Amino acid sequence: MPPPSQQTGERRPRAMVIDRAWRGLGPGLESLSGPGGAPLTRTVKLIVLPLIIRPATHPELAVDFLGPAQAARLDALIRESGARLEATAQWFTLLKRTRRALGIVAGNPQDLYFQRCFELATEHGRPSAGADTVARAVVEDVAGAAGGRTVEVLKDHLADAVRRARLDGELATAWESHQPAPAADAVAAVVLAAEVLEACGAPGRSRNSPEYTAMVEAGHGGLFGRALWAEASGVWGRDDLPVHLGLTAWQVPPCPEAGRGASTATLPAPLDRTLFERLFVVLQSSARREELPTVPELVGREAGRSCAPLGLYDESLRAAVVLGGRLAVGLDPLGSGDSALGRTAAHRAVNSRWRREASALRARRMTVSPRPDPDGGVLDALAQDLRTPWSAYMRRLWVRLHGRDVRDAPLGDIASAWAVLDGVARSVMMDHRARVRSALRTLSATAAEAAERSSA
Template sequence: MVIDHAWRGLGPGLESLSGPGGAPLTRTVKLIVLPLIVRPALRPELAVDFLGPDQAARLDGLIRESGARLAATAQWYTLLKRARRTLGIVAGSPQDLYFQRCFELATTYGAPAADAEARARAVVEEVAETADGRTVEALKGYLADAARRTRLEGELAAAWESRSPAPAAEATAAVVRAAEVLEACGTPDRSGDSAEYASMVEAGHGGLFGRALWGQAGGVWGGEDLPASLGLTARQVPPRPEIGQGASTATLPAPLDRTLFERLFTVLQSSARREELPTVPELVGREAGRGCAPLGLHDESLRVALVLGGRLAVGLDPLGTGAPAAGRTAAHRAVNSRWRREASVLRARRMTVSPHPDPDGGALEALAQDLRAPWAAYMRRLWVRLHGRDVRDAPLEDLASAWAVLDGVARSVMMDHRARVRSALRALSAPPARAAEQRST
């Protein structure tokens, strides 16, 4: 709220960094405001959910002091996007690739001057060259070779046939251990206690859980109505990954149902620093093995983190309905208490007990339904986050780092839901002609 209020107070000139309602884009907050202006690592008193008057005033002041630099950042971003179009570059998200570079340009040079277009073109070319072929286009070209696809098909078939499913009891045991580990999360004095977490990794509980999914495990979460995969696959068991040749962010299937192309497409599209990725041939070769590994991940610490996330996800209870699995561990209490304070959640909770739950025509009821079963969105986002770490060979060494990811995904899902509620409310409150226009676009 403080960031939103301060941002709107900066006035015009920030349109390219803002949403339709004038608030900063989620990417603006994530890539510019928090890491480059607030800098919570240096100001831990601002890295909390609720700010006191002094902290709120400090945060407000930091953003307002950066007004001129943010306006220049917006101008540079417009120039970089224009240069990108001129050069015919389509790979990657412009916000991910250029937001922080634009803030750097604004800090170094101020508002764009006479040489700005040449400088913007140079930055765009530098970013494209840094990717060094690590693009969706390069991936598509690599997988277009018929002989290469035949070889990959053979490798996938052999790897899939060599799997060894585990009994459902192994999955149940992993879930029980996960609950014990989550009890050490969510409280400052215990978040660094990694003994149970390390024990799960050493015992291979993540891999055992993934192998149990191949054997059609059921009822492992304490409820027959919950699929063991928690939405990671729409099938009864995860299918053998296909190679694929195209992808769209709007139609991506469940994580374990994706083709090799779709899995690597998300990595290449979301990577701001693609120079840190392996080359496309390496990416494809490793993904072929990873796709046939338990839970679609190579690293055991990441598999364990996914099991921990599943145990956390089935206990997410934003509406406070008292679901059987909810609130059993310190981690659940920490996440659920934060979520239940959201204004959109409070409204959704009222809608669930109202005899006329959706007076607004369906939009908010659909969002309320998301809060009744939040585990699917959580697991989908968590898997993508862990898959990205696996591609970069970035394991989670201890419980503190694992909890940072688990809690971060919960915050991300909550913020995404908040943004969708705001968008729905804007559409509902718009004049009829404008609302129709928004629906058509």
Template sequence: MPPPSQPTGEPRPRAMVIEQAWRDLGPGLEALSGPAGAPLTRTVKLIVLPLVVRPALRPELGVDFLDPAEADRLAALIRGSSTRLVATAQWFTLLKKARRALGVVAGHPQDLYFQRCFELATQHGAPSAGAEAVARAVVEDVADADGGRTVEALKKHLADPVRRARLDQELTAAWESRRTVPASDVASAVVRAAEVLELCGAPGQPGRSPAYLSMIEAEDGRAYGRALWALAAGVWGGTDQPSHLGLTARQVPACPGVGRGASTATLAAPLDRTLFERLFLVLQSSARREELPALPELVGREVGRSCAPLGLYDESLRVTVVLGGRLAVGLDPLGTGEGAQGRTSAHRAVNSRWRREASVLRARRMTVSPRPDPDGGALEALAQDLRTPWAAYMRRLWVRLHGRDVRDAPLGEVASAWAVLDGVARSVMMDHRARVRSALRALSATPGTASAAVAAAEPGSA
């Protein structure tokens, strides 16, 4: 189903511009597209944005909402890459065939080959004579570059009984050596965090913040993590949220285990994950695994990291969790005004963006309608997401920061930290928008529920 039209002159979501431009390219892109014809999420993440749009060179196209002129430029870039994108799809099909012939099963093919296929399309154009040999060489090269950094290799590494026993002992020792602190130890961090968030939401923010740097120097992230181990209440400035903001399903996290397997559909909360689960996502999402430490080092460092405050080593990343938590408890997409006291310019910037989502305003009214949920639960679940946005926000933020921690990529300046914090907020907002649209489509396709959904979505029903 093509995306709905947008009034001329209005800013347009970048994702919508990309999807429409992609559909306009026509056939030949099936290997890079979903069943409905839109580009796959990994196609956008690994090919369209970094290799076609290139926001690093065109920062005006790196925002989530584009003015008409920028939207036209972005669409023109995608149209101009049509031939290369079709060739990329052909190379990807060929590489998957070579992968099957070689019996390679480790890693996600899209993560491993999408960018290499674009490079092949740029260098060679569409596959021609000798392309099978090239494809085979690329698959072998990628497999060698992994250096054993695969989910299957991790599974085998952690299956050794002697190694498992040693890792269990190391986890237990690291966990028992933790030190907790009372909530009073984070009082000064609360003041500094508010100052940083006030700066972040203000126009023309500087690249460095004395308050942000002082949080790092004072190890405020470490203090917060230790306070949460002690089940300290009220550290985020709110009374309705659990102290760990969904980072654990327990009152306090337990000593992590080694683990034997993982699935993205059933992953535990971040601080409840096993060693295997923590590294599973890192390996699954890494397009360039050669940049990761060798597997034994990767596992060894994760033992200590899993027992560190907030489950992270780097202090700048822990401080970013603190800032994210302070921001998350003030997210208010429904505009209820609850807990408005003490909110900063960062809160106002994120909340105002969420509330002016023109494409889903009616759907939001429907999700909080007091009338019966016409589909028996999906809309109520979406409404709950809007009432507790901090849960999805903190989970997504932690995963991003954990990935940076594994790669030794700190956030040394406030501008970099804010880019991550704001980016996660946008990501959660876009994800909720997509889920609302999906629910509405399902309702419209079900006899007897469409009229109830429309009635519940009327402006006076919220």
């Protein structure tokens, strides 16, 4: 008999199989789970997929939808790891407590410690006698590996008024040297991008696409970025869409500044960020900061990068921005069918996956329902996100490409480019799913409280 978390005779989304198997493990995993009990996105990305499922070892589990046998195997792998995952959660709690005691604040603890905690759980089991000493050694080792590549070092580096003034002057000079490109160049890039996206979604696609190679070698990404400086319009075939698709709040990106601080909650659009804000994101999200250049070198290179077309140096990454934009404007999660831009094989693959999402189905019902939103607008706002999905997609895509640019990690072939483009689409979809679930939990709790008060 298959495990209770599975159903027979049908293919199931891998994410759903993971979610149900995780919930079946019971208590003790709170530090690795979200408020609703599902595994955190980073838990799946950093622990479940690479360390438990190991798609390279189990290629049959590397697909999005699993048959009954594959779903049962994945379920079993997670359940067999229950004790180790509980120990991982306990080590993570201990490492966070040790980190606070040592006054370390740099970096995201999940990125820094999740995989190390799984290693500790594998080697030692649950924390026991001597665990405090082990935890301190791990935290100090991780902090030392950063080699001064921290937000605090960045803040100190840019606190110098003379250095900051010099950087602002260099940025202004570089910005004034722009050579804008006409809108026709951007249109040509978008047309070629559609051909590349058709190749991306084609069955049995090869890693070497002549369309993708031509796009990169001809510098279409750079030309597209230069068109942003010329107030291009109509590039996407729709006059209501700005060419930058939300990468800036302005019609033309502003000259970047050095900056002195940043906050995750108030980060502006990617092309409107200061040097500090750009590097703040890189340093906060990097699990392997020892691979980054030193802070002075990071700042020096970012000054030039921020004034380059699309805020990126590498041409393959600039091309990925154009590809992402062409994909983004054709996204149609609600299945309205009114987007003539979503007609490539890549669009069909992404849109069909998104339309199967329960959160998208609910949002679609809301768009055709004459009844007002009962929660005062929260769910309607989430539905609106699905009517205009390109902004969230492009913002996340740019951040991912910027991180690759900082690490000198170009996209050498069409398969690598598609992995990034499709991965961002999945990430946006999962984020929206989590927000819908959170809103529904809040509404349910509010309704229960109201019912309790009325019956009192």
